[in-house]
Each structure stands twice: as structure tokens, then as C-alpha cells.
Amino acid sequence: MKKFFSKHRGYIWVAAYAVLTVLSFVLGFNPGKTIFTSFTQSLVEMVTFVPFLFIIVGLFDVWVPKERIQKHIGRGSGIKGIALVVLLAMLQAGPLYGAFPVAYLLYRKGAGIRNIFIYLGAFSSIKIPMLGIEIGYLGIEFSLVRTLVSLPLFIGIGYLMERYLKNRHFEVRDGGQKKEASS
Amino acid sequence: MFRNVLLPFLNILILISVVLYFIPPNVISQYLGAKSGVLGFAIAALVGSITLIPGFISYPIAAGLIQQGASYAVVAVFMTTLMMVGMITLPLEIKYFGKAVAITRNAMNFVAALIIGLVVGLILGLLS
Structure with a gap:
């Protein structure tokens, strides 16, 4: 028992x-x-x-090699890297907690700290499926202004998080796993 | 992987629905309606940060708020904190990022959400 x-x-x-x-x-x-x-x-x-998320995560995991991720959205990637993660996030759907497993995957594949947090910001606030619903309810003007105002702010958060974590040990863990590594 | 994620997600859903029972949508609209002013803005930010309401429920609430005469700033801060800040999901976020990082991220996003609310309100106020 x-x-x-x-x-x-x-x-x-x-x-x-x-x-x-x-x-x-x-x-x-x-x-x-x-x-x-x-x-x-x-x-x-x-x-x-969830199914959509897992298809994306699964394909991403299998098809996109680590070297390519590191090169495009890794530590040294610039504006292009930012644009890529924002685009990736916009194509997805679901609430913020759905982005955590993807963040873990991005981390494991070598994405830079800044880009991981920019991904979370873009995922939470400017996903295309959600924007569609938002435009339907609140109008294009509201959605457009909100998106354009949000974008620089969560990119800024990415930079701030990167600076904050610069000399700290940072890792993303697989939060779904029952047995956690030492925390 | 699916099974690993399913359980924490289910727990979050249970928590969300219990919290939503105590802060139901009609009470939210009551406090955020017309002329709610600074207090409305603060309540919107706070409620938005704590709860996590699915998009297809929160957008109708937001549209209802605007119809009732709530300001764009209040609605924008409510929607943005709902999306970017999650007190309810904090335990889950800590599992992925650790305590310090998760709290810092939420704090930064909270400040950003306040700015977004104010700026969106300002811009739309000027446009209309």
C-alpha cells in the first residue's frame, strides 16, 4: 500500500x-x-x-541538428537570431506553460540565453493563432499597437536576462521529469 | 515526453479552475469597468498576474470590458499580464528554470506589462 x-x-x-x-x-x-x-x-x-506542440517539438528535435541551432540562435547570434526565435514562437499556439518544454529543448540544442527568453516573450504575447482571435474580439488597431509595443520590451527582457545570468550558472531542466537533478 | 508533461499540466489546470472559481469573470468585469481608473489598472495587473485564463475566455472578457467603457490601458495591462506573468504556473516554471530565474523573469515581465498597458492606452487614446 x-x-x-x-x-x-x-x-x-x-x-x-x-x-x-x-x-x-x-x-x-x-x-x-x-x-x-x-x-x-x-x-x-x-x-x-498539446498535439501540435509535440509535433513541432518532435520534428525540431529530430530534424534540426544542434550545430545549426547554435549557429543561428546560439550565443553569438545577432539580430537574425532574434528574428528567428520570434518567428518560431509566433508560429506556435498554447499558453505560456506550454513554452517551457520548448525552452528546455532550445536550451539543450544550444540556443543562447537571450534568445530563450525572447522566445518566451514572443510565445506568450504575439502568437499568430492568438492574434487572430485577438483581432476578432478587440480589433486590428488594438492588436497591432499592443504587438508593436510589446516586441521591443520582451527583446529588452532577453538582453536583461542575459546580463543578469552572465556570471551565474544557468541551465534549463526538464521540468516534466519526475526525478530532478540536484537543484 | 508526453506523459512527463501531461501530469504537471493537469495539476496546473486544476489549480487554475479553482482560482477562477474565487475570481469569476463577472467579478473581474465589475471591478475593471468604466471609470475604474488607477485602481482598475492595479487590479487588472494583479488579477492578470495571478490567474491564467485561456485565450478564448479572456478575449471575450476583454471585449466585454471595452464595451462597458473600460479604458484600453486597463484591458491591455490585463491581457498582457495574463499572457506574460503567471503566479499560478510559477511552481512549474521553477522546475524548468530554477527559483531565482523564474521569479526574475516574472518580475521583469510584470514591469514590462505595466509599461505596455500604459503605452498602448496612451497611443490608442491619441488615435481615437
Whole structure:
């Protein structure tokens, strides 16, 4: 029994949530039902982007050799490197936490610190699929101005992060892995 | 790899939906509506930083806010913090980048989001 729990410890929240949700529906507990509604809404978003994300990550991992990544978006890459990561980020979909596994991959493939954080910035705020929805709801003017204002700021953050981490030990870990390396 | 990522993602989704229950969209719109001013801007930045609302829910909220007369600055800071700053996802981010880096990134993006909100509000105010 103890062994069973330690083996499946990662699933404890999911299991607890599933039990509580079933109970909420059986007992007619409304907060539980409301929470389940927003859970499914977020789940739909995740399910729509995750396969796409993994296809990109998978292809990227297999097809693009490390040397090429290092050359184009590695430490010494300039404006062209920035443009490339921004473009890469814009072509993707999903919420910010979906970008972390990609950041790990970029890091492993030798992308520069600056470009990793510029990637995160571009991913979070100017993805093309999201811009499409944004234009639909808030208009082209709003989206365009927001994009143009955001762009220099998250590129600036990339430079700042690079400076901040210059003399520090920086690594991106595979956060999905159960056993972490020494932290 | 898929299985490795699925579990932390599911945990995040559970957390998000519980937080959203306590800060429901209609309460958000109530506080960020017309004439919400500096307080509205601060609330927008704060709520946006804590929560993580999927795009296809947050954009309708934003459009509703503008219809209600909320300022562009408030909406822009809300959307930007939602996208760029994630307190809820911080534990996950720490697993990838470590504590110091994750917190620094969020802090920098928070400041950037405030600037984006103000500048977007200013520019759109001048245009309209």
C-alpha cells in the first residue's frame, strides 16, 4: 500500500480532484460543478495545442541538428537570431506553460540565453493563432499597437536576462521529469 | 515526453479552475469597468498576474470590458499580464528554470506589462 502511494504520488492531486468532482455532482455541490466547467474549458485549450506542440517539438528535435541551432540562435547570434526565435514562437499556439518544454529543448540544442527568453516573450504575447482571435474580439488597431509595443520590451527582457545570468550558472531542466537533478 | 508533461499540466489546470472559481469573470468585469481608473489598472495587473485564463475566455472578457467603457490601458495591462506573468504556473516554471530565474523573469515581465498597458492606452487614446 505504501509502495503504491509513493509510486503514484504525482497523481495525488488529479485523483483527489476527480473524487471531489464526482462527489460534487452526486451531492449537487455547486462550487464543485463550476470549477469543473472551467476545468473543462482549460482542458479543451490544452488538448487543442498539446498535439501540435509535440509535433513541432518532435520534428525540431529530430530534424534540426544542434550545430545549426547554435549557429543561428546560439550565443553569438545577432539580430537574425532574434528574428528567428520570434518567428518560431509566433508560429506556435498554447499558453505560456506550454513554452517551457520548448525552452528546455532550445536550451539543450544550444540556443543562447537571450534568445530563450525572447522566445518566451514572443510565445506568450504575439502568437499568430492568438492574434487572430485577438483581432476578432478587440480589433486590428488594438492588436497591432499592443504587438508593436510589446516586441521591443520582451527583446529588452532577453538582453536583461542575459546580463543578469552572465556570471551565474544557468541551465534549463526538464521540468516534466519526475526525478530532478540536484537543484 | 508526453506523459512527463501531461501530469504537471493537469495539476496546473486544476489549480487554475479553482482560482477562477474565487475570481469569476463577472467579478473581474465589475471591478475593471468604466471609470475604474488607477485602481482598475492595479487590479487588472494583479488579477492578470495571478490567474491564467485561456485565450478564448479572456478575449471575450476583454471585449466585454471595452464595451462597458473600460479604458484600453486597463484591458491591455490585463491581457498582457495574463499572457506574460503567471503566479499560478510559477511552481512549474521553477522546475524548468530554477527559483531565482523564474521569479526574475516574472518580475521583469510584470514591469514590462505595466509599461505596455500604459503605452498602448496612451497611443490608442491619441488615435481615437
